Amino acid sequence: MASVLAVRELRKFYPKVKAVNGVSFEVEEGQCLGLLGPNGAGKSTTIEMLEGLVKPTSGEILYRGKTLDANYRERVGMQFQHTALQDFLTVRENLNFFRSLYQRTMPLDQLIEACHLEDYLDRDHRKLSGGQRQRMLLAIALVNDPDLVFLDEPTTGLDPQARRNFWELVRSVKARGTTVVLTTHYMEEAYLLCDDIAIMDHGRVIARGSPQNLLAEHFNDSVLELPAAEVAGREIDLPLVHKEDRVEILSADVNAAVRKLLDAGLSLAQLKIRPRTLEDLFIQLTGKELRS
Amino acid sequence: MSKRLIAMIKARILEVLRDRSALAWNLLFAPLLVIGMATVFSGGAQTVAKVGVIGDLPLTAESNAFLGTPAVSFYKETEPDKAIAKVQRQRIDMLLDLRSHPSRYWINSESAKGSLLQKMLLVTEPAAQEQPVTGARIRYADWLVPGLLSLNIMFSSLFAIGHVIVRYRKSGYLKRLNGTPLRAFEFISAQLLACLILMVVVSGGIFTACNLLLHLRMEGSYLNLLLVAALGSMTMIAMSLLVAARISSEELSGGLLNLISWPMLVLSGVFFSLDGAPGFVQTLSQLFPLTHMLEAARAVMLDGAGLADIAKPLTVMALMTLLFLALGASIFRWTQD
Numbered sequence: 001m002a003s004v005l006a007v008r009e010l011r012k013f014y015p016k017v018k019a020v021n022g023v024s025f026e027v028e029e030g031q032c033l034g035l036l037g038p039n040g041a042g043k044s045t046t047i048e049m050l051e052g053l054v055k056p057t058s059g060e061i062l063y064r065g066k067t068l069d070a071n072y073r074e075r076v077g078m079q080f081q082h083t084a085l086q087d088f089l090t091v092r093e094n095l096n097f098f099r100s101l102y103q104r105t106m107p108l109d110q111l112i113e114a115c116h117l118e119d120y121l122d123r124d125h126r127k128l129s130g131g132q133r134q135r136m137l138l139a140i141a142l143v144n145d146p147d148l149v150f151l152d153e154p155t156t157g158l159d160p161q162a163r164r165n166f167w168e169l170v171r172s173v174k175a176r177g178t179t180v181v182l183t184t185h186y187m188e189e190a191y192l193l194c195d196d197i198a199i200m201d202h203g204r205v206i207a208r209g210s211p212q213n214l215l216a217e218h219f220n221d222s223v224l225e226l227p228a229a230e231v232a233g234r235e236i237d238l239p240l241v242h243k244e245d246r247v248e249i250l251s252a253d254v255n256a257a258v259r260k261l262l263d264a265g266l267s268l269a270q271l272k273i274r275p276r277t278l279e280d281l282f283i284q285l286t287g288k289e290l291r292s
Numbered sequence: 293m294s295k296r297l298i299a300m301i302k303a304r305i306l307e308v309l310r311d312r313s314a315l316a317w318n319l320l321f322a323p324l325l326v327i328g329m330a331t332v333f334s335g336g337a338q339t340v341a342k343v344g345v346i347g348d349l350p351l352t353a354e355s356n357a358f359l360g361t362p363a364v365s366f367y368k369e370t371e372p373d374k375a376i377a378k379v380q381r382q383r384i385d386m387l388l389d390l391r392s393h394p395s396r397y398w399i400n401s402e403s404a405k406g407s408l409l410q411k412m413l414l415v416t417e418p419a420a421q422e423q424p425v426t427g428a429r430i431r432y433a434d435w436l437v438p439g440l441l442s443l444n445i446m447f448s449s450l451f452a453i454g455h456v457i458v459r460y461r462k463s464g465y466l467k468r469l470n471g472t473p474l475r476a477f478e479f480i481s482a483q484l485l486a487c488l489i490l491m492v493v494v495s496g497g498i499f500t501a502c503n504l505l506l507h508l509r510m511e512g513s514y515l516n517l518l519l520v521a522a523l524g525s526m527t528m529i530a531m532s533l534l535v536a537a538r539i540s541s542e543e544l545s546g547g548l549l550n551l552i553s554w555p556m557l558v559l560s561g562v563f564f565s566l567d568g569a570p571g572f573v574q575t576l577s578q579l580f581p582l583t584h585m586l587e588a589a590r591a592v593m594l595d596g597a598g599l600a601d602i603a604k605p606l607t608v609m610a611l612m613t614l615l616f617l618a619l620g621a622s623i624f625r626w627t628q629d
Contacts, residue, residue: 053470053627070473078471084463086303088310093303100299101472 004179010059019045021203032180034194042203043183077146081153092121102144115139131162148179187278219276224249236264300482344369347390357416380427394419434509438589439562449528457536458545470626491525511596524585527609530616537620540628556582584608
């Protein structure tokens, strides 16, 4: 598959911080790449360099095999983490305004339909709810019918319904063949939307692959969860991880683990068994300490 | 004009027109100030008689006894023709030429203060030769209106543009625009043109309203006045763009804009003539675009000046505009530092 974006040894150094320190990856046509990482890992700086907004200290970014040029911004779409728009303009006026900035544009009615904006087109954009606003911002990111769209934490602060609704929109964008680069703090979102994931920390990519492959590479066990009260005072021949009001047991052989729990006389009525998740992997790779 | 430029201008004009409170303030500020000032000072702004003096002698009683007259303000004039025009318009009460013997003096035959000064002069120098001139006195309102319109243009341009760009930068809107093919030059030009269009329309409306209310004196061409207003607005807007080119703090931009606007307000001759002001004040005032806009506007409205007569202030404003725009564009930043 052809690569839309290729990043080689990308670095961005500020006087006191190495924000990005040698990042390399490729994004294939029509794929969704998820950039994950704790706060300060270098995700936003990386995405801003990919968007052409921040100049790298060194390294190379190639769009369809060529270095970024003046035409690049005609071909890409962006949705920032925090975006303000001009006051007093309606949704329709904002869409038309941004459409006027590009040579190639998606027809307005197609854009409105794609992002479900029909019901509040003539509303002042400042009066939209969080979910409606994110859908409008996605529509703005798509006004030029881009080959490649950058979505920087687009669902942060949305309620679960609005978040799921937004995921559907991203899936429909992908279905059109558009390549997506997504940053998010929601592991479930990354697992569901991304074909490929790069986990960053301290300015570097520390793990890379599809969600399924990453989990398979790093874990061969499942998690068994029991209430802490159920386990208290019993002799169990399994490694236990105590977590507030519950206990986790990590085991590659779930059947054998369950047998040992039964042998120890535990009730399994509240036993939960789950496979490892991206969140487990994320915590394992980036640690548990609080980042600013 | 490019599609992007037109879109940016249209969006900015819509934003301004829909911000009703700010627009109402802009529309009401100048007329209210005109009416207030014209009422307060309708009896004449100058409470002390003012005499322009041509010649190298120091302005002391030792040089000439008349120069020691109390309650009369004497100041040096270097351009006799312009000074005589001031006597004609009764902007000064007498012009005295000490280079000749006996001295020559000009007073307006319709000016009571001029007659009084004449009697005082003839006591100390009976042989002084009168050079009478005539001309109707300019009402304070006629003199004040160009100043207040220029003032309105200055405040509107400086604060509308400066604050807005800083707000755009702080909120991240400039960053969003930077993600599009819009270039910095297009953005700056669009802001300038949008503001210019609004300024000319609003100032035109205010001028018309003042004219209907006060029947203003208009000796020159309206087109020339429009040119002065447009160029003056551009200079102020360009100055504001320079201030807002890279800062992200509204407090800092407010402080800087006040630092620029208040000296202009006080030292550009908006409310009172700078004739007779100390030399350094007059020199300093030449650095302010408001001084040149006022000079040109008053020359067109009160003296019927043509383009050739106001070429100097127009050229100064054009050069200032180019300088401010070039500097502003070179240091412009889309994002916060």
